[in-house]
Amino acid sequence: MxxxxxxxxxxxxxxxxxxxxxxxxxxxxxxxxxxxxxxxxxxxxxxxxxxxxxxxxxxxxxxxxxxxxxxxxxxxxxxxxxxxxxxxxxxxxxxxxxxxxxxxxxxxxxxxxxxxxxxxxxxxxxxxxxxxxxxxxxxxxxxxxxxxxxxxxxxxxxxxxxxxxxxxxxxAAGKASASKMLRSIFMKGVVALLLETVLAGHEYGLEDDLLDSIAETFAAGPFLEVANGLIARGVIHAERRAHEMDEVVATLRAAGVDDTMSLATRDKLLKIAAAGYKAHFKGVAPRDFHDIFTLGN
Structure with missing residues (x-):
């Protein structure tokens, strides 16, 4: 004391x-x-x-x-x-x-x-x-x-x-609060994603299996390494993954589950694809996600 x-x-x-x-x-x-x-x-x-x-x-x-x-x-x-x-x-x-x-x-x-x-x-x-x-x-x-x-x-x-x-x-003032607000993109967004995942999974009796599978992905290494890989590969494969999300949306609708987050993910992936990351990196995922900020430079 x-x-x-x-x-x-x-x-x-x-x-x-x-x-x-x-x-x-x-x-x-x-x-x-x-x-x-x-x-x-x-x-x-x-x-x-x-x-x-x-x-x-x-x-x-x-x-x-x-x-x-x-x-x-x-x-x-x-x-x-x-x-x-x-x-x-x-x-x-x-x-x-x-x-x-x-x-x-x-x-x-x-x-x-x-x-x-x-x-x-x-x-x-x-x-x-x-x-x-x-x-x-x-x-x-x-x-x-x-x-x-x-x-x-x-x-x-x-x-x-x-x-x-x-x-x-x-x-100056604003930087600390910006960090909190921007962190919420993930922290609040991941809750909504998890809810959509388990609600849909429950319709197929898969909610626990899905969480186990997700846990394996994030336990594959230190979080920053896993995040780096997800971001770097994500900008390269955005278009293909957007089309995959169309199938996800169809699956949710067939199960009668709200598809708000999946629709938003598809639309975001389409925008990422349109931004030109794949051409910028010649189809090869960057080693460091910070390289994505070089687009347009």
Missing amino acids: TARNDNMPVLGFIGLGEAAFHIARGLHGEGLRGIRAYDKFWNVPPQSDLVAQRAGEASVTLAPSLQALVEGCDIVVSAVSANLAVPLARESAAWLRPGQVYADLNSAGPQTKIEAAAIVAPTGAAFMDGAIMGTVPGLGHKVPTLVCGEGAQRFADVLRPFGMQLTVLEG
Whole structure:
């Protein structure tokens, strides 16, 4: 446990929802003292009961207003919902001052973070774009988090000693959130693909066999090596595989299973084929998937 000293900047959360609660509780457990929070429901029953309970468990002092929180903290963390990121940055800007860090941990896209950063900039406070890359209830304050922007390094310097797993990315606000959004292409997309696969497989009594087969493919080597091969060969064989997906779609329709993801895969493969990768690489898969970025150069 790391002891807090008297010169430690005061940390305050806008919103004491699930993420802020678990992070604050974890930081307190590591020895960080004086954590504050403002939640708009702090005095609005019945939500106020949960806010008070969380504040008590995390040893967080509740502020009576957003102004009181912002004026009383050195690091202000916005941890609400994405649609409130910009409005709260705009409201907080009235009380922000030079020397503060305004850290936006909301699950919002890069354009939202860039807009919020532009609002904060004239106040003299340093904006930080933070992207939480894991599950907060399970990992708490140790959840892997990407941070970037003017205030990222100071945020990391203050909170890493208390166990936060922070990776500082070079660049302005937007980069960390872009990483989170783009990662979701795979992480959310693979869930939809798996569901379509097992639902169709169930019609043929094959759901477990299919997952075993998929597992064998991804266990063929380190993930980065497997991914490299899938991407490199995928751009070469896109047209043939698109035609194979027509048969997949026909199979799903015969089984009465929704084919949304398979149709999208076919259409994406057709676009990849039309882009000209096969001709560019003369029909031979590149050794390194990074080579696909040379198309058109």
